[in-house]
Amino acid sequence: MSVPTACKTVLASSIAKPFAEELKDGVKQLEKKPVLVGFLANADPAARMYADWTGKTCEELGFGYELREVPKERLEEAILDANDDSAVDGILVYFPVFGGTQDQYLQQVVAKEKDVEGLSHIYIQNMYQNVRFLDEAQTQKSILPCTPLAAVKVLEYLGVYNAILPYGNRLYGKTVTVVNRSEIVGRPLAALLANDGATVYSVDITGVQKYTRGEGLRHVKHVVSETDLDLEHAAKISDVIITGVPSPDYKFPVEFIKNGAVCVNFSSEKNFSPEVKQRASLYVPMIGKVTITMLLRNLLRLCVNAQERKHAAAAKT
């Protein structure tokens, strides 16, 4: 089978580069060097690789980084200590630890003021509700979950977001299939894309949901509705296919991909086989490096939020 050269493979490192430059500048403008603490409480080689990557990126861009290895039974206490430690600006936990709902509990133990992943409930709720600030005075910006945010930045880089359209409507007319509906990536991503004007088919093993932007009672936010489409029919009308299935055995069926579609994989496993290039116009095999820059961007924002709070408190006294 011959692979046409029309498909362009785009590497995460190229996409991450301009953000990395921004981060270097941003760090210099802070009152002190931000310190990120990573918690490793498992023996998962993928988690350790991610930890090494984070450390390396932090060093390159001028952030402090400390890796703390703790037995999983001590992790909750260790996070609580870091929450209370003023020398720590950001906290990152390398999951899975126990797996399942216990990990979801641990995620929420991280103080929202230090949650660089943007997985605290209030951040996710604000994202679903399309709320951009944490306070009524609008001095504290809300944080976006870093993996969905990275996927958005990838789509911006690839030109899927149309910069001619007004901000907040730049995906208008685009159809996207997202294979994964987890609470930490797939569902937030579907909501983000719908908030920006796309029609999104969100797929998991239970079926397909359709996300569009609607007029919420409170804010303009996404609307979820029933759909009769299955994966095949959703994919075949999609301009963009995004996969995030955490299994080495899963491969997205090449025959479902529309000619010229944009294909992006955010799973640490390869969800597309090499034949994807026979159909796709643009293909991004993994986005981890973009995710790490988004995580540091969140850290920067958390530091700015903290400075704002400090100054506001000082002005009061």
Next chain:
Amino acid sequence: MSVPTACKTVLASSIAKPFAEELKDGVKQLEKKPVLVGFLANADPAARMYADWTGKTCEELGFGYELREVPKERLEEAILDANDDSAVDGILVYFPVFGGTQDQYLQQVVAKEKDVEGLSHIYIQNMYQNVRFLDEAQTQKSILPCTPLAAVKVLEYLGVYNAILPYGNRLYGKTVTVVNRSEIVGRPLAALLANDGATVYSVDITGVQKYTRGEGLRHVKHVVSETDLDLEHAAKISDVIITGVPSPDYKFPVEFIKNGAVCVNFSSEKNFSPEVKQRASLYVPMIGKVTITMLLRNLLRLCVNAQERKHAAAAKT
């Protein structure tokens, strides 16, 4: 097979009775009648039965109750509206709605000030950390998750808690097996029992964990450790066996039950076969009615907390 009469079956209604009397008195002392809103967004007959029960109990005990039926796509907005509505004192969602992690997300959308189930992250974290108050001044009591709390009250009623021992140590010397380690019942229950002095074997499909009370860095709290015991060996040394497997097919193996053990089932399915009576000394086939009284006890506490906050704010101005 003959069933000896030595085993006493105890019904939840008997256990709930004294709490119901307490609640009737408590309601009368509030400044206004508390209103509980229940959200039903599924067609599950068990959820509707639970909703009917809640309504009936509310009426009997002097609480206001309103059932709101909403399509599941509108549930998040409906909860947010109730959060902001000063006429609503307590909110209860009848799960499952979407199932899985999306339900865990929805649970956290309920404002903690109105969360009668006690499932807001901060309540669960406080319980695990053995923290009893929400504020440093100790005017706002934390809420306990209602099903684990109900299980504790059942064990108190059955005399498993020994009132001669000091408060906080009344399970000292007792061994308990809990079959279920969900974040909303099984794990909190194991922690609560360990905090009161028991050795708890917490069982789920991934294996057995051992919970004991330790000396935490911050507070005296439970410690989780590895164990070589499997379900059979844990159960055979247990004074109490508590089951909560949400499946009609699951039956706890009778041959694992120590003679004279106390057996309690909190699942809506019958996790013990009738033969349990050949081994157990006390058997509680279901605890739903106790759970509802605990839920209303939480509502009462939330109302008292709200009154305290109102008075504190008035005193300031």
